[in-house]
Amino acid sequence: xxxxxxxxxxxAGLAMxxxxxxxxxxxxxxxxxxxxxxxxxxxxxxVPAFVAVWLMSYLNLSFAMTCVITxxxxxxxxxxxxxxxxxPLRNRSFLPVIISTIGVGIFLxxxxxxxxxxxxLSMPRPTSPEALNFFGVFVDPQxxxxxxxxxxxxGFQYFFFEKTMLGxxxxxxxxxxxxxxxxxxxxxxxxxxxxxxxxxxxxxxxxLVGPIFFVTKDMGAMIGVKAFCSSIVGxxxxxxxxxxxxxxxxVIEVFAAYYVSSAYRDAFAFIILILVLLxxxxxxxxxxxxxxx
Amino acid sequence: xxxxxxxxxxxxxxxVVVLLLPRFITSSYWLNLINLAISFSIACLGLNIVLGYTGxxxxxxxxxxxxxxxxxxxLTTQLGLPVWAGIFAAFFVAALCGVLLGIPTLKLSxxxxxxxxxxxxxxxxxxxxxxxxxxxxxxxxxxxxxxxIGSFELKDPATFFYVAAVxxxxxxxxxxxxxxxxxxxxxxxxxxxxMAAGTTGVDTTYYKIMAFALSAxxxxxxxxxxxxxxxxxxxxxxxxFDQSVILLVMTVLGGNGSAIGSIVGGTLLTLLPxxxxxxxxxxxMVYAAGIVLIMIFMPRGIAGLVSNMPISLRLRTWWNxxxxxxxxxxxxASSRENSGGSQKAFTPRDCSxxxxxxxxxxxxxxHFGGLKAVDGVxxxxxxxxxxxxxxxxxxxxxxxxxxxxxxxxxxxGEISLGGAAIAGKKPHIITSLGMARTFQNIxxxxxxxxxxxxxxxxxxxxRAGLFTSILRLPSQKAEEAAIRAKALExxxxxxxxxxxxxQANSLPYGQQRLLELARALASDPQLLLLDEPAAGLNAAETxxxxxxxxxxxxxGVTILLVEHDMNLVMNVSDHITVLNFGKKIAxxxxxxxxxxxxxxxxxxxxxxxxx
Numbered sequence: 001x002x003x004x005x006x007x008x009x010x011x012a013g014l015a016m017x018x019x020x021x022x023x024x025x026x027x028x029x030x031x032x033x034x035x036x037x038x039x040x041x042x043x044x045x046x047v048p049a050f051v052a053v054w055l056m057s058y059l060n061l062s063f064a065m066t067c068v069i070t071x072x073x074x075x076x077x078x079x080x081x082x083x084x085x086x087x088p089l090r091n092r093s094f095l096p097v098i099i100s101t102i103g104v105g106i107f108l109x110x111x112x113x114x115x116x117x118x119x120x121l122s123m124p125r126p127t128s129p130e131a132l133n134f135f136g137v138f139v140d141p142q143x144x145x146x147x148x149x150x151x152x153x154x155g156f157q158y159f160f161f162e163k164t165m166l167g168x169x170x171x172x173x174x175x176x177x178x179x180x181x182x183x184x185x186x187x188x189x190x191x192x193x194x195x196x197x198x199x200x201x202x203x204x205x206x207x208l209v210g211p212i213f214f215v216t217k218d219m220g221a222m223i224g225v226k227a228f229c230s231s232i233v234g235x236x237x238x239x240x241x242x243x244x245x246x247x248x249x250x251v252i253e254v255f256a257a258y259y260v261s262s263a264y265r266d267a268f269a270f271i272i273l274i275l276v277l278l279x280x281x282x283x284x285x286x287x288x289x290x291x292x293x
Numbered sequence: 294x295x296x297x298x299x300x301x302x303x304x305x306x307x308x309v310v311v312l313l314l315p316r317f318i319t320s321s322y323w324l325n326l327i328n329l330a331i332s333f334s335i336a337c338l339g340l341n342i343v344l345g346y347t348g349x350x351x352x353x354x355x356x357x358x359x360x361x362x363x364x365x366x367x368l369t370t371q372l373g374l375p376v377w378a379g380i381f382a383a384f385f386v387a388a389l390c391g392v393l394l395g396i397p398t399l400k401l402s403x404x405x406x407x408x409x410x411x412x413x414x415x416x417x418x419x420x421x422x423x424x425x426x427x428x429x430x431x432x433x434x435x436x437x438x439x440x441x442i443g444s445f446e447l448k449d450p451a452t453f454f455y456v457a458a459v460x461x462x463x464x465x466x467x468x469x470x471x472x473x474x475x476x477x478x479x480x481x482x483x484x485x486x487x488m489a490a491g492t493t494g495v496d497t498t499y500y501k502i503m504a505f506a507l508s509a510x511x512x513x514x515x516x517x518x519x520x521x522x523x524x525x526x527x528x529x530x531x532x533x534f535d536q537s538v539i540l541l542v543m544t545v546l547g548g549n550g551s552a553i554g555s556i557v558g559g560t561l562l563t564l565l566p567x568x569x570x571x572x573x574x575x576x577x578m579v580y581a582a583g584i585v586l587i588m589i590f591m592p593r594g595i596a597g598l599v600s601n602m603p604i605s606l607r608l609r610t611w612w613n614x615x616x617x618x619x620x621x622x623x624x625x626a627s628s629r630e631n632s633g634g635s636q637k638a639f640t641p642r643d644c645s646x647x648x649x650x651x652x653x654x655x656x657x658x659x660h661f662g663g664l665k666a667v668d669g670v671x672x673x674x675x676x677x678x679x680x681x682x683x684x685x686x687x688x689x690x691x692x693x694x695x696x697x698x699x700x701x702x703x704x705x706g707e708i709s710l711g712g713a714a715i716a717g718k719k720p721h722i723i724t725s726l727g728m729a730r731t732f733q734n735i736x737x738x739x740x741x742x743x744x745x746x747x748x749x750x751x752x753x754x755x756r757a758g759l760f761t762s763i764l765r766l767p768s769q770k771a772e773e774a775a776i777r778a779k780a781l782e783x784x785x786x787x788x789x790x791x792x793x794x795x796q797a798n799s800l801p802y803g804q805q806r807l808l809e810l811a812r813a814l815a816s817d818p819q820l821l822l823l824d825e826p827a828a829g830l831n832a833a834e835t836x837x838x839x840x841x842x843x844x845x846x847x848x849g850v851t852i853l854l855v856e857h858d859m860n861l862v863m864n865v866s867d868h869i870t871v872l873n874f875g876k877k878i879a880x881x882x883x884x885x886x887x888x889x890x891x892x893x894x895x896x897x898x899x900x901x902x903x904x
Binding site for chain 2: 031037088100109113
């Protein structure tokens, strides 16, 4: 094994890991806000990928225009999703909400197939298909774009939660809804905003990952479950945990596929998940929280 | 109509239906579809055990179904195993997979489990596709043999229907028996309140894994039917995540927790696609929209709708009439036995104990990060006494109770109950060693009846296992009767007789406290921990509680009490321990404590900086 192949795999792993991290963040933000895992989170990346392909290939819009429209679309999508899958069930236990998000997920997948057909679509690349050569290490420029865009988004998010009032209100809502309400925060609005933000993260993931994979109705499912694994591996409920867990899984997956077995590539995330659950259930970066008696 | 005729009614109807159905439905297309519906229904019955009874969401049921199908298909086609033996192989291999998946994941709840089961399903499918030497890969396994009886092959759909129908009936019968048994109640206790299930004596991990394994085993049998009937062909793409979701929807639509509901859901959603054929590509979308609508508008599924209709209420009353009467006779009998003994004969001094130490606590500490909630507490509780643990808010009282009952693992220190070291042991072990507790914020099994709540309290004094429960053997019946008698006695003791069949949630607050007490007492504890038993009670109820505490004590049960109502504490306690900031600051009799300056300071906060 030579170091340049390994470095190439690290970059590829970090790029895929960034996608997992973005979707995992969406999981965690929604979970923190409403204590429910959104099983349609992967579809939050599948839907924008289709929308972007459609805008670019059929309407011939520029890449920048496509991004803007897709983000706006996904913002609206987030609100609609919250109103249908979560809001009517907000006072019930987590099980009906999970099932309802699974239902919406299946609806979206089959809706995408109905509208766009079963054939895989390819998204026009905003970057050159030529690999860049860094001192003998060949890297797909799209990987660099994915990693840089993710870093930029994370920077924005840090600023948003630390420095803006809206971000603070969202954090307060996630910590203690009742207290937040007493302080005059509109909790229902904050929850809706969380869904919007989470689905915009999905938009970023979908647009970034589109060019390196084919866009299919099933692309979201695998990204979704792996992103969830990432958030557990990192420590469920923790924002840094979701990011680091995503990057970690992305890299491990590429290496395991290369050195162990490429047929079982999709299984490694779960094997790591089960190992983490066995050895360190609170996740690598998480803290153990006990239910109060 | 007497009980004997009633008990024969259902089997008689079933035999007639099973025998006649192939006479009326002659199309082999429809018979195959019905056989498929039965295969799905059995997988749903299994899912109902883990989801409906035990409250754990599994999204791998199709994978277990596939494990069963593949196990039997491989063994019969490659190794020539008899097809009938394949049923058992399918059941046990699937159940084993359930155990292997359950061990790491069931320690965690809800979301983690659901996602881990998705992962398991994906891994199973990858194995089915990639391990070609074993599974023949994506091509699948063809020419799977049919079962034989003697020299008669059960090949055509009408004869295979009998195999399917008998399996379904037996497995449904098992699932229904299970629900009203010690094991089934343990499952439901976990669903209703896992923490309380543990402190009531249920080994929650063990029972969750058991439910998971049983559920997988059911799916395995369903898979056996699928492999050996119908097209005699299986391939990996049948056992997908989508199929798991469909099984979930069938179960939930039918009515989560109801065995009959699972069958209704399974059958309905297998036949529905035939009716919805005209929708073609949008079929799955309609299906998915249906899931969301069911969740919003029919939370308890079809079974929930049907069981609330007036006709079914009347039918149920008629059906249960005899058993209710029997119970009431038992209840009055037990109350008569009781009333002679303890009730009137108490005086407070009856409680003063033998002086023998029952519970010893040495250097007990619990730190949460930097917070020292309990910091090196020593205390002793003497047998037969009522001891109180008091202190200002946040002084560590409940934390101590949680360590005593096994909910928290102490950071340091020793706890010994009647000579046995119990620090860090699991709650159910501590309960079986003779300690029971109630909670500050009541933790009942809310959806279960009052009687069932107390029956679960007897869990650690009964032994019926999975198979005795499913088969309802005579030993199980005898044990069940004994548990009932004891439970009714306990309900009588706290004054909840007449409420046996009310739902625990529906009781007024004060009675819920009494029910929790009855449940704790049902485990025959040596030591009873009460966490603020008077919180939220009015003056009359508190007075009744005082009487009850003395009576419990007279029965030989030692009490350790955390309470803020000082009148109550001073009135009942033989001995009081006072905590402040996680440390013991005083102990002694009520008179001594009342005069202790440090205690007064702690409560009134005269020291600067202590507030």
